[in-house]
Amino acid sequence: MSLRHAALGLLALRGEASGYDLLGIFNESLDHVWPATQSQLYTELGKLTDAELVRVVAEGGRGRKAYAVTEAGRKEFEHWLLEEPPTTNRRNDTLLRVFFLGLVPTEQGREFLLGRAAAAAEMHDRLRDVEGSLTDEQGPLAVHGRIALEWGLRYSTMQNEWARWAAQQLDAAESSDVPSAPPAP
Amino acid sequence: MSLRHAALGLLALRGEASGYDLLGIFNESLDHVWPATQSQLYTELGKLTDAELVRVVAEGGRGRKAYAVTEAGRKEFEHWLLEEPPTTNRRNDTLLRVFFLGLVPTEQGREFLLGRAAAAAEMHDRLRDVEGSLTDEQGPLAVHGRIALEWGLRYSTMQNEWARWAAQQLDAAESSDVPSAPPAP
DNA sequence: AGAATCATGTAAGTCGTTACATGATTTG
DNA sequence: CAAATCATGTAACGACTTACATGATTCT
Numbered sequence: 001m002s003l004r005h006a007a008l009g010l011l012a013l014r015g016e017a018s019g020y021d022l023l024g025i026f027n028e029s030l031d032h033v034w035p036a037t038q039s040q041l042y043t044e045l046g047k048l049t050d051a052e053l054v055r056v057v058a059e060g061g062r063g064r065k066a067y068a069v070t071e072a073g074r075k076e077f078e079h080w081l082l083e084e085p086p087t088t089n090r091r092n093d094t095l096l097r098v099f100f101l102g103l104v105p106t107e108q109g110r111e112f113l114l115g116r117a118a119a120a121a122e123m124h125d126r127l128r129d130v131e132g133s134l135t136d137e138q139g140p141l142a143v144h145g146r147i148a149l150e151w152g153l154r155y156s157t158m159q160n161e162w163a164r165w166a167a168q169q170l171d172a173a174e175s176s177d178v179p180s181a182p183p184a185p
Numbered sequence: 186m187s188l189r190h191a192a193l194g195l196l197a198l199r200g201e202a203s204g205y206d207l208l209g210i211f212n213e214s215l216d217h218v219w220p221a222t223q224s225q226l227y228t229e230l231g232k233l234t235d236a237e238l239v240r241v242v243a244e245g246g247r248g249r250k251a252y253a254v255t256e257a258g259r260k261e262f263e264h265w266l267l268e269e270p271p272t273t274n275r276r277n278d279t280l281l282r283v284f285f286l287g288l289v290p291t292e293q294g295r296e297f298l299l300g301r302a303a304a305a306a307e308m309h310d311r312l313r314d315v316e317g318s319l320t321d322e323q324g325p326l327a328v329h330g331r332i333a334l335e336w337g338l339r340y341s342t343m344q345n346e347w348a349r350w351a352a353q354q355l356d357a358a359e360s361s362d363v364p365s366a367p368p369a370p
Numbered sequence: 371a372g373a374a375t376c377a378t379g380t381a382a383g384t385c386g387t388t389a390c391a392t393g394a395t396t397t398g
Numbered sequence: 399c400a401a402a403t404c405a406t407g408t409a410a411c412g413a414c415t416t417a418c419a420t421g422a423t424t425c426t
Contacts, residue, residue, distance in 0.1 A: 009284070013288065019378070029284075040414060042380095061423070064377060065378085086279040099215065119270070150350070170332075205404060248393080
């Protein structure tokens with residue numbers, strides 16, 4: 001139920017904004033952290049209005065509606081932010097595949113893991129570029145954006161190192177299973 | 186759509202199994218990687234049967250049905266395992282909160298981050314315990330289980346270090362923002 | 371005038387969760 | 399015989415995605 005809280009948070013940051021405005025922020029700043037589709041966002045703003053956590057504060061041309069958080073909305077947001085423990089994401093597509101890697105020849109398992117290492121390295125490079133274009137930014141969002149970015153950098157480094165280590169483990173397990181050529185003395 | 190592939194993979198490992206059997210494996214071995222509910226699993230087995238990726242190979246007492254993968258199922262599974270790139274999990278509840286941490290006093294932001302560091306440390310300890318009970322295991326599943334476990338260990342270490350680093354960043358940003366007490370000469 | 375952008379909404383479908391419902395067999 | 403375990407299925411609901419549908423305003 002976090003799209004709801006992301007929307008509340010963005011409205012709290014901005015003071016007021018339309019669904020269209022929020023969608024822009026989601027696509028531009030929150031895409032790596034909590035993506036949202038247009039459909040989902042408009043639906044959620046309707047629900048938030050019904051629940052009186054946000055309120056329409058202005059209507060403009062082209063049917064535009066500007067929303068702002070209510071007192072109840074602010075309270076709900078802060079409760080979520082500080083009181084509710086973040087749920088750890090349990091599903092991991094890569095680890096699920098690792099679990100089944102014994103079903104294919106070692107060489108293919110190695111390729112899979114080295115492919116993951118390469119993908120992590122690529123992700124790291126992309127984030128380094130973002131970092132470069134961020135250094136001259138100022139303000140409080142720069143601090144928190146930088147912290148999130150650092151997470152990505154550390155995560156991709158970890159994933160890269162882990163995947164290369166894991167490929168070695170596969171090789172080690174194979175050579176102990178099938179000692180076709182004994183180690184030189 | 187990975188529950189489908191997890192089920193195919195488990196059937197490929199086991200040769201044959203009932204929904205009940207698979208559910209046991211999900212709860213016991215796959216819970217940290219790809220949890221599944223009873224409801225979901227039985228529904229999926231029905232769909233897999235319709236799609237002719239699995240087949241009922243035996244019926245036993247208490248309405249038990251034993252499934253096995255078909256040729257098409259095996260093909261679909263291997264395609265998923267080696268050809269389809271794993272989807273990176275984009276939603277991150279913790280990072281979403283970090284994005285909004287400027288909306289509360291620095292002290293509360295610090296507490297949040299140090300709480301995350303503590304949670305990561307606790308996760309690390311739990312995984313170390315699992316590791317201890319795993320060292321005497323043998324076989325190919327031990328290798329791949331160990332690789333997945335290592336991911337968890339590295340992940341929780343990374344998360345812990347990152348959260349403590351981030352808390353320091355908050356402090357640093359605050360002292361440069363509001364220099365109420367200048368540093369001693 | 372036509373294209374781009376601003377702006378909102380709904381419908382159909384998948385995946386996942388919680389809860390409901392039922393019954394057979396084994397074990398203490 | 400009562401409780402635990404084995405075993406399957408369905409219903410309702412929430413979150414998310416893709417696609418459909420529409421129209422106003424601004425820019426070139």
